[in-house]
Amino acid sequence: MSWVEIGSETELRELLGEVMPRAATKDRPRLHERDREWLANSPFCLIATSDADGNCDVSPKGDPAGFTYVIDDTTIAIPDRPGNRRADGFRNILKNPHVGLIYLIPGRNETLRLNGRARLIREAPFFDDMIVKGHRPQLALVVEIEQIFFHCAKAFLRSGLWKPDRWAEDSLPSHATLVKDVQKVEETLEQLENYYGETYAKKLYG
Numbered sequence: 730m731s732w733v734e735i736g737s738e739t740e741l742r743e744l745l746g747e748v749m750p751r752a753a754t755k756d757r758p759r760l761h762e763r764d765r766e767w768l769a770n771s772p773f774c775l776i777a778t779s780d781a782d783g784n785c786d787v788s789p790k791g792d793p794a795g796f797t798y799v800i801d802d803t804t805i806a807i808p809d810r811p812g813n814r815r816a817d818g819f820r821n822i823l824k825n826p827h828v829g830l831i832y833l834i835p836g837r838n839e840t841l842r843l844n845g846r847a848r849l850i851r852e853a854p855f856f857d858d859m860i861v862k863g864h865r866p867q868l869a870l871v872v873e874i875e876q877i878f879f880h881c882a883k884a885f886l887r888s889g890l891w892k893p894d895r896w897a898e899d900s901l902p903s904h905a906t907l908v909k910d911v912q913k914v915e916e917t918l919e920q921l922e923n924y925y926g927e928t929y930a931k932k933l934y935g
Contacts, residue, residue: 748774755878758803759802759874760799760805760874760877767841768841769795771795771833771841772792772794773795774831774833775790777828777830778821778827784821786817786821788818795848796808796861798858799888804871806870806871808856808861808869809866810863810934811935819870822847826846826847827845827846827847828844828846830842830844836891839879840880840885841878843872845873845876846874846875847873848871849869849870850869851867855935861934864935903922906918909921
């Protein structure tokens with residue numbers, strides 16, 4: 730069977746149908762108290778960015794629950810922590826400020842979605858409120874909210890994401906093995922296993 734591509738929104742609507750009224754009206758431009766509660770309980774989010782040419786990146790961010798600092802009803806800040814220094818998403822933001830975020834809470838099948846414009850801030854008074862294990866962030870991502878809404882649970886229910894009996898941890902090799910197999914690295918597998926082993930978690934903030 731040959732591929733049949735959709736080339737217009739009209740074709741898309743003919744296939745999917747019209748937006749459900751409840752879905753069409755759920756987005757809002759300001760934080761509701763329920764949004765604040767979700768952010769206070771979320772330890773993890775995904776940040777989608779693209780550069781000026783549309784090349785995309787999605788980066789995970791995680792910290793103790795409530796790591797996202799709420800500045801006001803339309804502005805939040807996300808602290809940066811020590812990482813691999815690629816800064817793919819940050820470099821994109823310098824060229825294109827549009828970002829999309831998804832906030833997760835373990836065990837919950839809904840997510841909080843947020844779209845807006847981002848800036849990179851290297852110093853601000855609220856940095857003192859984002860210290861974790863003695864680590865004060867060098868920079869923060871400040872997002873001016875344009876759209877925010879709760880996303881339904883269907884994807885999580887279909888995937889069984891939080892169901893341990895659906896997990897496949899033992900079916901894949903260790904991260905060290907993956908790195909050795911797909912990257913050109915100088916370290917031996919033993920050295921990589923040691924690097925990504927028990928001491929890895931001790932280097933999260935330093």
